Amino acid sequence: MNIGWIGAGKMGLPMLASLLAAGHAVRVAELSEPARQQAQALGASLAQSPEEAAVGADAVFSSLPDDAALLAVAPAVFAGAQPGMLYVDTSTVSPQASATVARAAEAAGVRYLRAPVSGTPVQAQERTLATMVSGPREAFEAALPLLSAWGQPPRYLGPDEQARSMKLVLNLMVGTTAAMMAEALALGSKGGIRWDDLLDVMASSVLASPLIKVKAAQLRRRDFSPLFSCTQMAKDLRLILAAGGDAGVPLPLAALVSQLNGVSLAHGHGGDDYIASVLTAELLAGTAPILDDTGDAS
16 A cells, blocks of 8 residues: 655654555655654655645555644645545544544545554554554544554544543553652652662562553663653643543542652653653652662662
């Protein structure tokens, strides 16, 4: 198939690489020159705009940072689209922005799928992402081979914005898990437990989830390089709190997590991984990890 792709960032690049590996022709529109070069090195051709990427495409995918990007890109895609083209957006955006795009897609005769993914750039490279999808059922069936290229068989959730809401549900759980882990580690450090012991027991306990195991491995190295940054988490928490407000669902834990993440931002951790909440919890508790048998901490 001829595929257009908009956005070749940390997630978009390995995802489009999976489509290339499956034998599809992929034409990429991307603002970053290094990312454009990386996509080209993988075998993609380059487009100068989203509209150009859509011309002659059977399907166009986008992987974008926020609502504003989606609302800017989608009309350009529709301008270049042929009737019946598939447009699949994999971004984390608000249901409201997505619904606006859905109305524009219908007017343009484009089949629109919301297909956010759950996972990290490493999982994207390993093709183990989880994809949740909503939109027209027949469009989902048509896109299924493409959506399966980067991971598990995708889960169809409904005809409208269900996939957008599901992604916010998951990211609420991610954010609260990180905050819980940060406070628990601070308490354990204050209680005299060695850092490696804390992480080993957490990762082997009844509480151990794939997320906790991944973050325990990262924290063992005190590695806060971003898989998903505090700034990105702040954006998603705003979407989550807004969704709760619109639906009349109180989200007190989400509000607390947002405040904790805000402290991380205020202390210069915006570009660090969201698990830098650990550093914030240590700061607030006046503690530090015990890194060796003598009880010395960094």
